[in-house]
Amino acid sequence: MFFSIDPHNGVAIYEQIVRQVKFAIAEGTLSPGQLLPSVRVLSQRLAINSNTIARAFQQLQADGALELVRGRGLAVCANATGPCQDARRTLIADRLRSVLTEALHGGLEPADIKRIVREQLDTLAGSVATVASAPDEESSP
Amino acid sequence: MFFSIDPHNGVAIYEQIVRQVKFAIAEGTLSPGQLLPSVRVLSQRLAINSNTIARAFQQLQADGALELVRGRGLAVCANATGPCQDARRTLIADRLRSVLTEALHGGLEPADIKRIVREQLDTLAGSVATVASAPDEESSP
Amino acid sequence: MFFSIDPHNGVAIYEQIVRQVKFAIAEGTLSPGQLLPSVRVLSQRLAINSNTIARAFQQLQADGALELVRGRGLAVCANATGPCQDARRTLIADRLRSVLTEALHGGLEPADIKRIVREQLDTLAGSVATVASAPDEESSP
Amino acid sequence: MFFSIDPHNGVAIYEQIVRQVKFAIAEGTLSPGQLLPSVRVLSQRLAINSNTIARAFQQLQADGALELVRGRGLAVCANATGPCQDARRTLIADRLRSVLTEALHGGLEPADIKRIVREQLDTLAGSVATVASAPDEESSP
DNA sequence: GTGGTCTAGACCACA
């Protein structure tokens, strides 16, 4: 499981974790039943306080994405994949709508906006693809 | 000058105001020399605390977009249009890059993302166009 | 609003606060739109850390019982009364079912259990009624 | 001896075991001198960690309900029945008082509470009766 | 070892 946290992007850290876990479940990087890295491990790896990790995990439990396995840790819920795929699309669409609204209100033309999207996608696709295909030492706990 | 503030989109309110003023300057809705509505008027119109408005205006002065005209208020700087056009593109592109990165990291395909962008643009274009062409009682103070 | 917190009864403090706020909404002690005591005030009054109060309030927001009023505090949601009445009955019925199951499994007869319930209710009804009818200095903020 | 453990009812698992053993002694399912299943057996049967079982047994010894019989295991104390009957009533009454207090504080009427108790008892009585009369392969070791 | 809760105290955005 790969995390990329930015403490200064306006989104709370615990919320970034919640989203990235849901996204990982959505794309199958985390499969049902799989255990997540422990709070302590993740805390150390991300250099983030363990309370913050715990808060994210608790939210994920409340959202039905993770379940507690006593003494072993937190595991992906059996039927979490579908809902997480929905959640992913909704979250992305909401953020996109917000940015696009701002762009249109700011006087950019749809054609111009589409051009920017295309540019950014072309730039990003390469680097992200690299990350995504990198070997992940934790995918089978 | 038309403002649309969304308290839940993750961007601080004062920051939304800063951006929207710059965007209005970029597209010419606000021209050099033009006076902005006062903090008090804007505070009342947007139902937003005046400290928040004041903070946005302070930032806009610091960024060289607005300047104080003694006894009259804040006016658009003489040479602000060009820089604001640049800023607009950068601000939009930055937010877009952030969302697109999140989407790609989350396992969405570029094609799927482009489809979502198209959907959202189609939905939004109509409503925004309407707003944009509405008469604006404050554009010539 | 009256709180009675017992740090040692096995239920987490924040959870006790969540329940008692929902119960107060259910019985109308807290009406829609009404502001709750602030986190700081409650923290001092109950001698409980403000993070714990904040956590309870956050849960209550997530549950749709409270909503944030920027700069003023947290208010009871407009349509929270009905759901809180349902939640109250469910929570009580669940806890009762748990105790009654234990009693039956432990070999007590239904008649004996009913007698204990009657005894306890008679004992408690008086004292609670007194509390409930006491003047509440905070019911109209 | 029949155990029914509910990990989600707020009472610690070891505490549930302590209570259920006392209750079984109270109703005679466990008689003085009778040996209890070993920690290992119970741990396996209930799918509960053996530390948790051991802790419950330790508490039961401290409470004078069980005693160690060298080389054979833990047995019900000679004079445990009476005290366990008292304990049973007290433990049940305490939990009931706690729930009933919460219900009254929450604004439920005594009549409404009695109705809920009656409903729950009717629902539960059938299933529990069935369990109680089932043959118990361990009652005479 | 696992997660859950709580405290004390800092800093932030917003009103």
Next chain:
DNA sequence: GTGGTCTAGACCACA
């Protein structure tokens, strides 16, 4: 003033 977030560190139940 309001609530929200984060850290550091303690203690707990359970495996």
